[in-house]
Amino acid sequence: xxxxxxxxxxxxxxxxxxxxxxxxxxxxxxxxxxxxxxxxxxxxxxxxxxxxxxxxxxxxxxxxxxxxxxxxxxxxxxxxxxxxxxxxxxxxxxxxxxxxxxxxxxxxxxxxxxxxxxxxxxxxxxxx
Amino acid sequence: xxxxxxxxxxxxxxxxxxxxxxxxxxxxxxxxxxxxxxxxxxxxxxxxxxxxxxxxxxxxxxxxxxxxxxxxxxxxxxxxxxxxxxxxxxxxxxxxxxxxxxxxxxxxxxxxxxxxxxxxxxxxxxxx
DNA sequence: AATTATACTTACCCAAAAGAGAGTGACATG
DNA sequence: CATGTCACTCTCTTTTGGGTAAGTATAATT
Numbered sequence: 001x002x003x004x005x006x007x008x009x010x011x012x013x014x015x016x017x018x019x020x021x022x023x024x025x026x027x028x029x030x031x032x033x034x035x036x037x038x039x040x041x042x043x044x045x046x047x048x049x050x051x052x053x054x055x056x057x058x059x060x061x062x063x064x065x066x067x068x069x070x071x072x073x074x075x076x077x078x079x080x081x082x083x084x085x086x087x088x089x090x091x092x093x094x095x096x097x098x099x100x101x102x103x104x105x106x107x108x109x110x111x112x113x114x115x116x117x118x119x120x121x122x123x124x125x126x127x128x
Numbered sequence: 129x130x131x132x133x134x135x136x137x138x139x140x141x142x143x144x145x146x147x148x149x150x151x152x153x154x155x156x157x158x159x160x161x162x163x164x165x166x167x168x169x170x171x172x173x174x175x176x177x178x179x180x181x182x183x184x185x186x187x188x189x190x191x192x193x194x195x196x197x198x199x200x201x202x203x204x205x206x207x208x209x210x211x212x213x214x215x216x217x218x219x220x221x222x223x224x225x226x227x228x229x230x231x232x233x234x235x236x237x238x239x240x241x242x243x244x245x246x247x248x249x250x251x252x253x254x255x256x
Numbered sequence: 257a258a259t260t261a262t263a264c265t266t267a268c269c270c271a272a273a274a275g276a277g278a279g280t281g282a283c284a285t286g
Numbered sequence: 287c288a289t290g291t292c293a294c295t296c297t298c299t300t301t302t303g304g305g306t307a308a309g310t311a312t313a314a315t316t
Contacts, residue, residue, distance in 0.1 A: 074245060106231060
């Protein structure tokens with residue numbers, strides 16, 4: 001029988017909360033979500049294609065999908081203006097804004113430690 | 129021709145940095161990485177199977193893979209004790225620790241706003 | 257002589273995620 | 287009358303993520 005990883009030997013904090021938080025982190029800690037969050041945090045209100053152009057490499061499908069998820073989670077507010085051609089605007093809710101602020105530290109970290117990471121990688125690859 | 133998302137119309141901050149940071153975020157904003165980071169931040173040094181038991185649902189494969197990546201990025205230090213049976217210990221580097229701190233805000237946020245998110249979801253699903 | 261323990265690696269496979277590309281509706285403009 | 291715009295949606299294919307199971311090495315235990 002192979003290893004199984006079933007019974008934890010660390011202290012169980014509060015399994016219910018723990019699971020929910022991990023679940024939430026898993027959903028929010030997603031590349032596109034973080035990128036869009038950053039963008040909207042600094043740009044305010046934006047339209048669909050505007051976001052698409054700004055977030056490099058995202059496909060229409062992922063854009064819609066991510067935006068919908070964020071809307072469902074209460075992070076963005078979606079405003080449809082009933083005009084032709086359609087005009088839909090996205091902006092962070094206050095909940096989204098607070099998440100943006102929480103992520104701020106991560107961005108700063110990334111910017112700050114970019115070269116250390118690249119150096120670490122180079123070193124690692126050289127060793128291997 | 130469908131939409132293309134090529135030319136940004138927002139101000140280009142510094143495309144090189146921007147790309148690198150996004151890239152980095154993309155690699156770090158991964159479920160397992162974040163979970164292991166959290167774990168090591170609060171537990172200090174841990175062995176392979178210990179981590180495996182503590183991180184619920186992770187398979188050996190993903191554990192090794194994630195740990196290797198983190199090592200490569202300079203986030204964890206891997207110490208092999210040449211004994212039999214093998215003993216390998218993992219701990220965060222100072223770089224890893226700072227990242228853990230940066231993420232701390234996100235965890236707090238998740239814990240704090242859990243119910244608002246669940247409420248938002250319920251409301252959204254009710255509307256649809 | 258067989259089993260146990262640890263920290264893996266390798267091979268195989270499947271399902272889910274993501275990308276590419278075309279299509280839609282309704283009006284405005286050339 | 288054709289073309290373009292916007293915010294999508296739909297379908298198809300490719301890529302990736304990740305699970306399962308087995309194998310490896312070595313020494314101590316039974």
